[in-house]
Amino acid sequence: MGIEEHLGDNIITASLDKIVSWGRKWSIWPATFGLACCAIEMMTTASSRYDFDRLGLIFRSSPRQSDLIIVSGRVSYKMAPMVKRIYDQMPNPKWVIAMGDCACSGGLFNVYSIVQGVDRIIPVDVYVPGCPPRPEALIYGIVKLQEKIGKGTIKHEAPPQIIR
Amino acid sequence: MDVNFALAVIKESMQKKIVAAGNVNRDAYIQIQKEDLLEFADFFKNDPRLKFDMLSDLFAVDYPKRPERIEVIYNFYSVVNNFRIFIKIRSKIDESEYPSLTSFYNSANWFEREVYDMFGLKFKGHPDLKRILNPDDWDGHPLLKDYPLRKRPEPEEIEMDRPGYIELDKI
Numbered sequence: 309m310g311i312e313e314h315l316g317d318n319i320i321t322a323s324l325d326k327i328v329s330w331g332r333k334w335s336i337w338p339a340t341f342g343l344a345c346c347a348i349e350m351m352t353t354a355s356s357r358y359d360f361d362r363l364g365l366i367f368r369s370s371p372r373q374s375d376l377i378i379v380s381g382r383v384s385y386k387m388a389p390m391v392k393r394i395y396d397q398m399p400n401p402k403w404v405i406a407m408g409d410c411a412c413s414g415g416l417f418n419v420y421s422i423v424q425g426v427d428r429i430i431p432v433d434v435y436v437p438g439c440p441p442r443p444e445a446l447i448y449g450i451v452k453l454q455e456k457i458g459k460g461t462i463k464h465e466a467p468p469q470i471i472r
Numbered sequence: 473m474d475v476n477f478a479l480a481v482i483k484e485s486m487q488k489k490i491v492a493a494g495n496v497n498r499d500a501y502i503q504i505q506k507e508d509l510l511e512f513a514d515f516f517k518n519d520p521r522l523k524f525d526m527l528s529d530l531f532a533v534d535y536p537k538r539p540e541r542i543e544v545i546y547n548f549y550s551v552v553n554n555f556r557i558f559i560k561i562r563s564k565i566d567e568s569e570y571p572s573l574t575s576f577y578n579s580a581n582w583f584e585r586e587v588y589d590m591f592g593l594k595f596k597g598h599p600d601l602k603r604i605l606n607p608d609d610w611d612g613h614p615l616l617k618d619y620p621l622r623k624r625p626e627p628e629e630i631e632m633d634r635p636g637y638i639e640l641d642k643i
Contacts, residue, residue, distance in 0.1 A: 317632045385625060420614050421606070421624050 325461050332375075332401070333457040334364040336450070339374040341394060344381025346408040346440040353443040363450055371397040376453070377430075378446075382410035383423045397428045403457070405449055406432045409439045431468040475500045475555040476490040479523050482557075486512065489616065506544075506570055512559065515574045516548055524548040527573060528556065530583035532591045536617040541565045547575070565616075572597040590615035 315321070342350060354360040354367060368374040371394045383391055395404070406426050409415030412435045414424035426432060433456060436449035479493065479500045483487040489511070492503040504512060516524035529547035546559040561570070572595040573580035585604040590632055592613035603610060612619055 418622060420619070420621065422623070 309416070312371045328462045329458050329460045333454040334459070336363075336365050336376045336403070336453070337374045337395060338365055338376040338378050339371045339398065340369050341371075342380050343383065343391075344385065344408075344410070346380035348442040349443065350378055350380045350407065350446065353446045358443040358447065358452075363447070363454075365450065371395075372399065373403065374398055376403045376405065378405045378407050379430075379432075380407040380416050380440075381428045381447055382408075382415065383426050383429070384421050385423060386421075388423055388429055388430070391426065391442045392429050403433045403453055404430055405434045405436060405446075405453060407446060407449070408441060409437055410437060411452040412437055415439065415444045427470065429470070431470050435469075473556065475557060478522055478550075478553070478555050478557055481519070482515075485519075490640045499556070499558060501560055502525065503560045503562070504524070506563060508557070509546075509561065509573070510571050510576075511534050513573055516557075517576050522550060523552045524550045524557070527553055527583070529575035530573075530580060530587065532587045532593060532615075534591065534615065534617045538562075540591065542568065544570065544587065544593065551592050569594045570595050574598055589613070592616065 314421045315471055342348075354365070360366070365376075375398060377391075377398065379391065395402070404426075407414045409417070410417055410422065414422055416439075418424070423429060425441065434449045434453045436445055438445050441449075475498075476495075479495075479502075482502065483490065483493065486508075487503055489508045490502055491505065494501060504514040516522055526549045527546065530545070530547040532542055532544045535543060542563050542565055543559045544563070545560075547556060548559065549556040563570075568591075570593055572584055574584065574595075575597065581599070582604060584598050587593050587607050588595060588598075588601055589603040590595075590613055597618060600635055602608065606614065
């Protein structure tokens with residue numbers, strides 16, 4: 309049965325893609341970044357009752373050490389350059405969760421000052437609707453993101469582009 | 473002492489300069505001309521019977537159907553005597569220059585910047601009259617009733633080089 313015959317019983321072989329994706333999906337490090345009331349819900353999800361740590365999510369205080377940004381709240385046109393800048397500072401591979409109605413589509417703020425969905429600025433992987441979403445909803449979004457990361461590859465891919 | 477005492481004191485001293493006065497829901501208001509505002513503020517702050525030592529709010533309202541569209545409302549509060557009074561000034565939109573109260577009340581600084589940002593009223597004598605809520609390069613004054621409700625910049629128009637933004641590819 310191939311190379312495994314020669315390696316003995318205490319070595320397991322697997323494809324490198326699966327190993328690396330497995331490592332990535334159980335060690336997603338989100339940037340410490342909150343915008344509005346959804347950020348309070350995100351903090352609740354991170355703290356002991358719901359507990360991000362058991363999924364391997366540990367908030368990092370620098371975008372340069374993180375690979376996930378949870379856009380938690382409405383993005384105003386004044387804040388948009390900062391969101392974009394934090395996203396650009398994160399190293400590849402990187403993922404984005406749009407948390408809450410406002411980050412998904414502008415929500416109830418159909419007004420002059422709010423960006424109508426953060427996907428106009430940065431490419432979004434998972435949308436979590438709700439106003440604000442329950443911690444269970446956010447955790448479901450994380451699980452969906454983990455599924456997506458699990459199908460990933462270690463080959464160099466071009467960073468995702470905004471679809472307009 | 474309640475606000476009716478204050479109203480009586482003001483009416484006694486400034487009778488000729490009051491356009492209208494009254495009570496709404498136990499709050500007193502006085503309507504004046506904007507040329508007299510500095511005189512009123514000086515009187516409110518320094519009169520020993522009134523001692524309005526705090527400007528607790530300053531805001532504007534746009535009534536598009538009135539000939540004098542803009543109404544600016546000043547909310548003075550006396551911490552010593554525990555009463556407050558509202559000063560109302562009406563003006564046309566093209567006569568949008570007001571005297572600044574920053575020489576009497578420091579809290580007027582940011583209030584006046586907010587009114588300037590949202591309504592475009594100029595405050596003469598303000599030390600640093602610039603936008604406070606909207607981005608510095610914003611177009612128009614959003615709380616005016618003729619500002620388009622859903623006017624937004626296109627995503628391509630958002631300047632991503634503010635503040636101190638550097639394209640990472642170019643480093």
